[in-house]
Amino acid sequence: MEFLDKDVQAYAEDHSSPEPALLQQINRDTHAYVLMPRMLSGHLQGRLLAMLAQMIRPRAVLEIGTYTGYSALCMAEGLAPEGELHTIDINEELESRVRGYFARSPQAAQIHYHIGNALEVVPQLQLPWELVFIDADKRNYAAYYQLVIGQMAPGGFLIADNVLWSGKVTNPQASDKDTEALRLFNRMIQEDTRVENVLLPVRDGLMIIRKK
Numbered sequence: 001m002e003f004l005d006k007d008v009q010a011y012a013e014d015h016s017s018p019e020p021a022l023l024q025q026i027n028r029d030t031h032a033y034v035l036m037p038r039m040l041s042g043h044l045q046g047r048l049l050a051m052l053a054q055m056i057r058p059r060a061v062l063e064i065g066t067y068t069g070y071s072a073l074c075m076a077e078g079l080a081p082e083g084e085l086h087t088i089d090i091n092e093e094l095e096s097r098v099r100g101y102f103a104r105s106p107q108a109a110q111i112h113y114h115i116g117n118a119l120e121v122v123p124q125l126q127l128p129w130e131l132v133f134i135d136a137d138k139r140n141y142a143a144y145y146q147l148v149i150g151q152m153a154p155g156g157f158l159i160a161d162n163v164l165w166s167g168k169v170t171n172p173q174a175s176d177k178d179t180e181a182l183r184l185f186n187r188m189i190q191e192d193t194r195v196e197n198v199l200l201p202v203r204d205g206l207m208i209i210r211k212k
Ligand SMILES: C[S@@+](CC[C@H](N)C(=O)[O-])C[C@H]1O[C@@H](n2cnc3c(N)ncnc32)[C@H](O)[C@@H]1O
Pocket: 039, 040, 041, 042, 064, 065, 066, 067, 068, 069, 070, 071, 072, 088, 089, 090, 091, 116, 117, 118, 119, 135, 136, 137, 140
């Protein structure tokens, strides 16, 4: 479910910076050749991620859930000159496609792509994260948060995607495991006194969290 009216969404995209050429190609290719293209962040959310990264100028970015590399490349636009971005995905089938896209990015040398289960890879990457994007399996959102929050730099930002889950989080009839996991995650963030947070109803819901 999109929370914005279709015309408003189109208007917002028309009045946001265009996608860079490489991202346009990833968007097109993902819809043509890859399963579940709805998972890609897309134009509006991608420009928001790029803008937030440009505001933060992070030296260390972590992404959990690379998929076809779209959101990683958006956030890489804002990396500090000495910064690095680590992105993890469990799906090795997309690896050669994604490596090809990353190689064409102006930030190619700063991007580190890991194939594996994020629950195992994250503890091996001990960096003071200044920007984290959680966008993988919903049942592990709380576990990912607990893994990274201690590693994050004070003043660092964490963004979690799909926290409205097509509106199911507010539907009392919805009790599937993913919906329950997202309700638990949202409640956990709301009650965590170490952070400030705002839930933005953009696309499928973005929880933006700042570590105090
Ligand atoms: C919604 S997609 C990511 C979309 C991408 N961030 C974007 O905006 O274009 C979710 C991805 O998480 C990956 N994933 C699922 N479980 C995972 C796990 N345990 N560890 C790492 N990646 C995982 C899936 O393979 C999938 O590619």
